[in-house]
Amino acid sequence: MNQLQSADAAVIGGGIIGLATAYHLARRGRKVVLFERNTGAVGASVRNFGLLWPIGQPPGVAYERALRSRETWRELARAAGFGLHENGSLHLAYAADEWAVLEEFAATAAGNGYGGCGLLSPRAALEKSPGVQAAGLRGALWSPSEMTVDPREAVAALPAYLAGKFGVTFRFGTAVNGIDFPGIRTRDERWRVGEVYVCGGADFETLYPEVFAGLPLTRCKLQMMRTAPQPGGWRLGPTLCGGLTLRHYAAFRHCPSLASLHERVRREQPWVDQWGIHVMVTQNGAGELVIGDSHEYGLCPSPFDQPAIDQRILEYLVTFARVPDLRIAQRWHGVYPKPTNGATELVLHPEPGVTMINGLGGAGMTLSFGLAEEVIAGTYAPPEGGFQTK
Numbered sequence: 001m002n003q004l005q006s007a008d009a010a011v012i013g014g015g016i017i018g019l020a021t022a023y024h025l026a027r028r029g030r031k032v033v034l035f036e037r038n039t040g041a042v043g044a045s046v047r048n049f050g051l052l053w054p055i056g057q058p059p060g061v062a063y064e065r066a067l068r069s070r071e072t073w074r075e076l077a078r079a080a081g082f083g084l085h086e087n088g089s090l091h092l093a094y095a096a097d098e099w100a101v102l103e104e105f106a107a108t109a110a111g112n113g114y115g116g117c118g119l120l121s122p123r124a125a126l127e128k129s130p131g132v133q134a135a136g137l138r139g140a141l142w143s144p145s146e147m148t149v150d151p152r153e154a155v156a157a158l159p160a161y162l163a164g165k166f167g168v169t170f171r172f173g174t175a176v177n178g179i180d181f182p183g184i185r186t187r188d189e190r191w192r193v194g195e196v197y198v199c200g201g202a203d204f205e206t207l208y209p210e211v212f213a214g215l216p217l218t219r220c221k222l223q224m225m226r227t228a229p230q231p232g233g234w235r236l237g238p239t240l241c242g243g244l245t246l247r248h249y250a251a252f253r254h255c256p257s258l259a260s261l262h263e264r265v266r267r268e269q270p271w272v273d274q275w276g277i278h279v280m281v282t283q284n285g286a287g288e289l290v291i292g293d294s295h296e297y298g299l300c301p302s303p304f305d306q307p308a309i310d311q312r313i314l315e316y317l318v319t320f321a322r323v324p325d326l327r328i329a330q331r332w333h334g335v336y337p338k339p340t341n342g343a344t345e346l347v348l349h350p351e352p353g354v355t356m357i358n359g360l361g362g363a364g365m366t367l368s369f370g371l372a373e374e375v376i377a378g379t380y381a382p383p384e385g386g387f388q389t390k
């Protein structure tokens with residue numbers, strides 16, 4: 001057996017939550033080792049849109065956390081050398097109930113702390129993006145706060161930066177199969193650490209399975225697509241989404257007209273709730289359009305994708321977006337853990353010295369750096385109705 005090695009902190013999981021945790025630990029001068037089972041991260045953190053999406057978060061703690069995360073993403077993109085586009089977002093309204101929700105949101109936006117967003121006329125929306133479908137457009141909500149990264153690029157660049165700048169030790173291709181705190185044993189090594197952060201994403205079976213087993217938590221499978229780079233350097237500008245997105249994000253829940261929007265969609269488009277579809281399109285630095293997504297819940301997601309879901313997503317997309325080349329170059333699905341009690345995250349201490357950070361659902365890119373900072377700085381407070389820290 002190899003010699004015993006030591007670190008102040010071990011992070012398990014090389015997705016965005018593990019990387020954000022390692023960053024905030026290392027910035028505070030801690031000696032960190034990060035273990036990732038695969039030879040590179042291949043989980044939700046590289047399968048997502050790459051959207052840093054404050055506008056979708058509920059007002060208050062989550063929105064503020066998203067804004068703090070956003071600042072860190074900005075700093076890290078510069079320092080680690082990955083692309084980040086401050087492209088903002090447009091929510092496009094074509095139906096009367098969609099426009100009513102946008103008006104209600106906009107009327108309360110400043111009071112709820114959503115800075116800088118406002119309603120646009122159809123003409124002003126078309127000026128923001130050449131990708132907006134003009135036919136039937138009633139207007140749009142513009143928000144400047146959203147940004148886009150290519151998650152494959154960002155998640156690949158961060159380990160090299162953290163190793164070079166802060167001396168974080170990375171052990172890729174290294175599963176942690178059990179923790180005997182303060183000891184960690186891997187196939188080849190033994191470590192003694194001061195604290196452990198378990199950021200294992202959708203793996204609920206390997207570490208502390210007894211803790212996961214008792215939690216109101218499920219998994220969510222999402223289907224996604226990507227085009228080839230758009231011809232002639234065509235740029236979409238802001239990320240675009242349509243009326244279905246207003247049903248998806250908590251930020252719009254207080255809008256009175258949401259009820260009739262829900263009702264109409266249930267009546268006219270039953271496939272939307274059958275597959276949990278809402279549709280967004282963004283563009284990465286390579287010019288590719290990233291399009292999704294669906295939401296199918298259950299602890300054992302099917303390994304088999306459904307072409308009918310992709311078809312519905314593309315049919316809905318063209319109701320609000322016009323792009324030069326919609327031929328799909330890649331299709332995939334991703335899976336993330338999703339609290340079923342409405343919590344926005346899970347931060348638990350299964351035993352003294354060990355912290356689990358998980359359960360950020362569809363907002364892990366958006367909230368990662370802000371949440372990790374609160375946990376490491378000791379300022380994190382579990383929300384009412386969320387998971388309670390023991």
Ligand SMILES: Cc1cc2nc3c(=O)[nH]c(=O)nc-3n(C[C@H](O)[C@H](O)[C@H](O)COP(=O)(O)OP(=O)(O)OC[C@H]3O[C@@H](n4cnc5c(N)ncnc54)[C@H](O)[C@@H]3O)c2cc1C
Pocket residue numbers: 012013014015016017018035036037038040041042043044045046047048049050051052053174175176177199200201202203206207222223224292293333334335336358359360361362363364365366367
């Ligand atoms: C299709 C899709 C689209 C999304 N779009 C967005 C978006 O646009 N914006 C946004 O904010 N969020 C988005 N999300 C959500 C976001 O991607 C996730 O919340 C986030 O990536 C979760 O990060 P994570 O580090 O917890 O999990 P993961 O990325 O899954 O990382 C966990 C890692 O832990 C490793 N691991 C687990 N157990 C062990 C072990 N025992 N030993 C060693 N390693 C281990 C795994 O191999 C894995 O690499 C999306 C998610 C999906 C799936």
